[in-house]
Amino acid sequence: MAPGRVLVIAGSDSSGGAGLEADQKVIAAHGCYAMTTTTALTAQNTKGVYDIHHVPADFLRKQIDACIDDIGVDVVKTGMLASAGTIEVVVKALVDHKVKTLVVDPVMIATTGAQLLPSESLQGLRTRLLPLATILTPNIPEARLLLADAGYGHMPIETSSDLDVIARAVQELGPKWVLIKGGHCPFRSDGTVARTPDENEIIVNVLYGEGQLIRIQSPYQDSRNTHGTGCSLASAIASNLAKGMDVVKAVRDGCRYVEAAIKTAPGLGGGNGPLDHFH
């Protein structure tokens, strides 16, 4: 049987831990076929992003057309979209090609602080791309930025049930499903925020859609090797969807994959190291 075809629209990470390079490894590790179309190149390693070179949006469109016109596609996954102009081109390509299954990782700011999407592009991402998404996978800072852009006031997080409120609000922005990734906010076992995280704490990811709210918990891992975690999770979900899983199973399996990939990370570089994509 032909493998599931996943088309990625994202930025390249020269150090291989995040972006297109991580996506391709994760998709291959899931037994799917990866196509990579490039929004931007980064000069990057585990310590930071040193420069960004934007690929012209009309060239990106040619890459997307070339892949889909010939090979076809089962699932599209977007990552770093880099500019408002690129978002417009991507939205048009998704509509023109009648893409049915879309995973949107709303990449905004790298762990090391680099801005991967200019703030003026947020509105285009929110109003044009989100309504096309089968599933949107923001972390907590990204969810907050999207909600602030939509006019919501600050949404405090005191207990893990506050993540449910954020998930419902983000889903109203248009995606069918939303997965709020809780990695930035470990909780104690009683559900309150852990101020000084240790390994007794838990991470709560909240999946919401079609009237269902599902909490997926994992033990907090005190690791410096989390570079590309968001890209890897979204690509694992995209691959699982391309293999025919439903959204809930695709997300559960994706979370387990990333949890294990952090555990056995190779410990490369002097900063925020890559995951073990091949376990």
Ligand code: PLP
């Ligand atoms: N570089 C690129 C090209 C990315 O797409 C991402 C994804 O979020 C990152 C860097 C950031 O990776 P992280 O914040 O996990 O270090």
